[in-house]
Amino acid sequence: MTTTAAPPRMRIVRHPLKYRLLEVKRVERVTPGTVRVTFAGDALEGFCEQAPTDHVKLCFAAPGQELPTEPLVENDTWMDAPVEPITRDYTIRHYRREARELDIDMVLHGTGVGSGWAAAARPGMKLGVFGPRGSEQIDLVHDWYLLGADETALPALARWLEALPAGAKALAFAEVPGPADEQPLATAADATVVWLHRGDAEPGTTDHLERAVRAAELPPGLGFAWVAGEANTLRPIRRHLRNDRGLTRDQVDVDGYWKRGTANHDHHEDEHTPHA
Ligand SMILES: Cc1cc2nc3c(=O)[nH]c(=O)nc-3n(C[C@H](O)[C@H](O)[C@H](O)COP(=O)(O)OP(=O)(O)OC[C@H]3O[C@@H](n4cnc5c(N)ncnc54)[C@H](O)[C@@H]3O)c2cc1C
Incomplete structure (x- = not known):
């Protein structure tokens, strides 16, 4: 048995809530059913990730829109807004701080805004990345x-x-x-x-x-x-x-x-x- 002074714990470390508009740099098939999308750019300055389950909300453009609706943030809190962004949760697979590159692995399951976007993802496309809100340590x-x-x-x-x-x-x-x-x-x-x-x-x-x-x-x-x-x-x-x-x-x-x-x-x- 491992002996510890106190029982091991789970804690949530909060990060400042930030929305970033990022550009796709690379798209590759990791497996037949999963696409790895690499986002890059100076907008990733200050991006934090610390724990295996860290995730972001990807923000997608509504039909007919070129860019996603930006979430409304006041006092570090995500507020209700007349037009809500279209979001889905995705895990931060890798973040390479020096290169300012973020990899997200997206499953192509057939229906849904996330799966559909991933199937069509190409370098140069833009997507909103909101968070991570925190890390479960x-x-x-x-x-x-x-x-x-x-x-x-x-x-x-x-x-x-x-x-x-x-x-x-x-x-x-x-x-x-x-x-x-x-x-x-x-x-x-x-x-x-x-x-x-x-x-x-x-x-x-x-x-x-x-x-x-x-x-x-x-x-x-x-x-x-x-x-x-x-x-x-x-x-x-x-x-x-x-x-x-x-x-x-x-x-x-x-x-x-x-x-x-x-x-x-x-x-x-x-x-x-x-x-x-
Ligand atoms: C913390 C967290 C981290 C996540 N990390 C990832 C990740 O790294 N990569 C990833 O691909 N997903 C991840 N997911 C799951 C992803 O958010 C959901 O699969 C999401 O529903 C995908 O959005 P969509 O727009 O493609 O489908 P939606 O519009 O949400 O759903 C449309 C339909 O597709 C169905 N559906 C959704 N997902 C699947 C699926 N995988 N297989 C079959 N049917 C499905 C729904 O039940 C619904 O009927 C994560 C979820 C959470 C909560």
């Missing part, structure tokens, strides 16, 4: 980590693995359509990554992650579990981790990144530990 002093993700949460899972210290024990499950959708995941941790293929099943309809988490043999000691993906499929996972595995609220972060049949799902509405 977790003391990385646990004996083991259980990680789970579908492809929308793969950027955050990759960042989790990159953040874990050398020697940390980690078991990661990633659900993707098939072998072509797997990605190399770098880590210094003592990690096992298990890819789960859903084949022809629709995203968000399988219980692959749930079955994998239920069957997982976890080491003794203090653990932390992070799982993100389709909201409905995560509910039994959250219950299992809390009720059957006996993990406390501080040891579990299960976050519905999208919800089948719902556009722009609000992940704050799911029952999970407070989030940035």
Whole structure:
């Protein structure tokens, strides 16, 4: 067991709320179903990111508009406005401070303003980037980590693995359509990554992650579990981790990144530990 003076904690570090209009520098296919969009420019000056689940709101132009509507911010607070911006949440996959380049990995799932924009993304196109509002920082002093993700949460899972210290024990499950959708995941941790293929099943309809988490043999000691993906499929996972595995609220972060049949799902509405 790791001994610590105080129990490890999760805390939210707030960042000044800032909107940036950024230009696409590069677009590449990471996998058949995911596009990596690299934004660049001096507008990224002061951009902060600190934790694996850090995310921004991408702001899209309304039909017929050239540029996105800018969110109304007063006193560092996002205010209601007569015309609201069209936003979707996306993880900061990489930020290269020196080069002022920001990578966002966007899933091409077929319908939706985000997916549609990503499918058409080309260098020179402009997009609004709002945030990140904050970073969810977790003391990385646990004996083991259980990680789970579908492809929308793969950027955050990759960042989790990159953040874990050398020697940390980690078991990661990633659900993707098939072998072509797997990605190399770098880590210094003592990690096992298990890819789960859903084949022809629709995203968000399988219980692959749930079955994998239920069957997982976890080491003794203090653990932390992070799982993100389709909201409905995560509910039994959250219950299992809390009720059957006996993990406390501080040891579990299960976050519905999208919800089948719902556009722009609000992940704050799911029952999970407070989030940035
Ligand atoms: C904190 C956070 C971080 C996220 N990070 C990423 C990220 O890095 N990359 C990424 O691709 N996504 C990420 N997501 C998920 C992304 O915000 C949602 O998938 C979002 O709904 C996409 O917007 P859209 O405009 O394409 O679709 P929407 O207009 O929101 O939805 C249109 C329809 O598509 C469905 N749908 C939405 N997403 C999917 C999907 N993946 N597969 C199948 N159907 C879907 C909806 O249920 C709805 O019926 C993240 C979400 C959160 C909360």
